[in-house]
Amino acid sequence: MNPVPRAHMSRLERYAGFGTRAVHGGQTPDPTTGAIMPPIYQTSTYVQPELGRHLGYEYARVQNPTREALERNLAALEGGAHGIAFASGLAAIEAVLKTLSAGDHVVSEENTYGGTTRLFTRVLARLGLEFAFVDTREPDRVRDAFRAETRLLLVEPPTNPMMRLCDLAVMAEIAHENGALLMVDNTFATPYNQRPLELGADVVVHSTTKYLNGHSDVLGGAVVVDDVSLADEIRFVRKTTGAVPGPMDAWLVLRGTKTLHLRMRAHNQNGLAVARFLESHPAVHETHYPGLTSHPQHDLAVRQMDGFGGMVAVEMGTPERAKRLVEGTRIFALAESLGGVESLIGLPAAMTHASVPAERRRAMGITDGLVRVSVGIEDEADLLEDLEQALAGL
Ligand SMILES: *Cc1c(COP(=O)(O)O)cnc(C)c1O
Numbered sequence: 001m002n003p004v005p006r007a008h009m010s011r012l013e014r015y016a017g018f019g020t021r022a023v024h025g026g027q028t029p030d031p032t033t034g035a036i037m038p039p040i041y042q043t044s045t046y047v048q049p050e051l052g053r054h055l056g057y058e059y060a061r062v063q064n065p066t067r068e069a070l071e072r073n074l075a076a077l078e079g080g081a082h083g084i085a086f087a088s089g090l091a092a093i094e095a096v097l098k099t100l101s102a103g104d105h106v107v108s109e110e111n112t113y114g115g116t117t118r119l120f121t122r123v124l125a126r127l128g129l130e131f132a133f134v135d136t137r138e139p140d141r142v143r144d145a146f147r148a149e150t151r152l153l154l155v156e157p158p159t160n161p162m163m164r165l166c167d168l169a170v171m172a173e174i175a176h177e178n179g180a181l182l183m184v185d186n187t188f189a190t191p192y193n194q195r196p197l198e199l200g201a202d203v204v205v206h207s208t209t210k211y212l213n214g215h216s217d218v219l220g221g222a223v224v225v226d227d228v229s230l231a232d233e234i235r236f237v238r239k240t241t242g243a244v245p246g247p248m249d250a251w252l253v254l255r256g257t258k259t260l261h262l263r264m265r266a267h268n269q270n271g272l273a274v275a276r277f278l279e280s281h282p283a284v285h286e287t288h289y290p291g292l293t294s295h296p297q298h299d300l301a302v303r304q305m306d307g308f309g310g311m312v313a314v315e316m317g318t319p320e321r322a323k324r325l326v327e328g329t330r331i332f333a334l335a336e337s338l339g340g341v342e343s344l345i346g347l348p349a350a351m352t353h354a355s356v357p358a359e360r361r362r363a364m365g366i367t368d369g370l371v372r373v374s375v376g377i378e379d380e381a382d383l384l385e386d387l388e389q390a391l392a393g394l
Helices: 011-015 018-024 065-078 089-097 114-124 139-145 168-177 228-241 247-257 260-280 298-304 319-328 358-363 380-391
Strands: 082-086 105-109 130-134 150-155 181-185 203-207 221-225 286-288 311-315 344-346 370-374
Touching: 018 065, 018 260, 065 082, 065 221, 065 247, 082 089, 082 228, 089 114, 089 150, 089 181, 089 203, 089 221, 089 228, 105 114, 114 130, 130 139, 139 168, 150 168, 168 181, 221 228, 260 286, 260 311, 260 380, 319 344, 319 370, 319 380
Parallel strands: 105 130, 105 150, 150 181, 181 203
Antiparallel strands: 082 221, 203 221, 286 311, 311 370, 344 370
C-alpha cells in the first residue's frame, strides 16, 4: 500500500506503509514507565500543580491520553491530520451534523445505514435541518438535489446492504462546486480498502464498532478530517454535547486497529470466495459484491478500492427461503452488526433496516428475501461448507 505523503505527519506516519502505521501510528512508549502499550487512563479529572496551570489535561470529557492515542492512530490510517473519537458511530455522525444550523440542507445517499436515516428523519429534521435523499450512483441526481442552503453531502460506498458505490472524486467535485463539504461513511470499506481524503473528501466517519475494532466487543465511532478549523468545530460539539468514548473502549479499539491490515486481507479474501460461491449457487437469485465482475460498478470498485471487504448480500427470492438460510447456518451466527472476526448472517428488512419504512426499503432494493452476510476470518473451506449445507434443499 502506498504511503500517504502529508506535511503535518511525523516521519513514521508519512513514510511508513499501512501495516507499520496500524501498529505504531500515534503511539509512543509511556514516558513514566516505558510501557510499550498506551496505558488506560481511567480517570475523570487531573490534578493541577498550581492555580491557572495544568499539564494539558483538565477533565476527561475534554482530554484523555488513551483516547488521544487512538485518535492519532486513526488519523494516520485515513491519512488525515485530526482524528476525533466518539462513543458510537451515530454519535460521530450526529456531531458533524451539529456543526450545521437550522435551515441548513444536507444531501444524503438514500441507502445509508438504517440508524443514520432514522437520526436524520426522526431527530435532526425536528430541529430544523433539512434533508434530500438520493441515489448517489447517479452524479446528475446528486447535482439536482443541491440547493443554495446545502452544506453537506453524505455518501456511504459500499452502501449497506446493497453494496452500491458512488465515485468519490466526482462527489467531492459536486460538493465543492456548491460550497459544501463531502462526508464519507467509510465503515464498510475501512481505510485499508479505501481512503476518501485522498480522493477529495473533507470528512471521514466510522462506526469503529465494526472493522476498526474488529472483535465485536465494543461500541465506538470516529471522525477524521484534515482541516484544523473543521476539527476544532467538531471537537467543540463533542466537548459540549459529551458523546466521548470511555478510556477502556478507546484502548480496545486501538488494540483492534493494530491488526487491521491482517484482518482486512482475510476479510477481502474470504469475502470474494463467499461471493463467488453464492453467485454460482443455483438456490441464490442474485449476489451483490463489488469484487464480482457481475457487479454493475465493478470497474469503479477496482479504481477506487484496494480490496472489496467482507460484506456480501444475496437475494433469495422469498422471505421463507431467506429465513431458512439465516436459520440454517452453523458458523455464520444470526446477529446484527458486522466487521468482527466471526462470520454473521442477517435479514436486513427484519433486523438492521426494520426502522426504514417498507416502501422506502423496497425502493432501495432491500426486499424481504435479501440476506446479508459479514464474512469473518475463519477458514474459507469451513465457511463455504456451512453455506452449502444451509442452502441444500432450497
Ligand atoms: C453500524 C454503523 C453505523 C452506526 O454505528 P454505531 O457504532 O452502531 O453507532 C453507521 N454507519 C454504518 C455504515 C454502520 O455500519
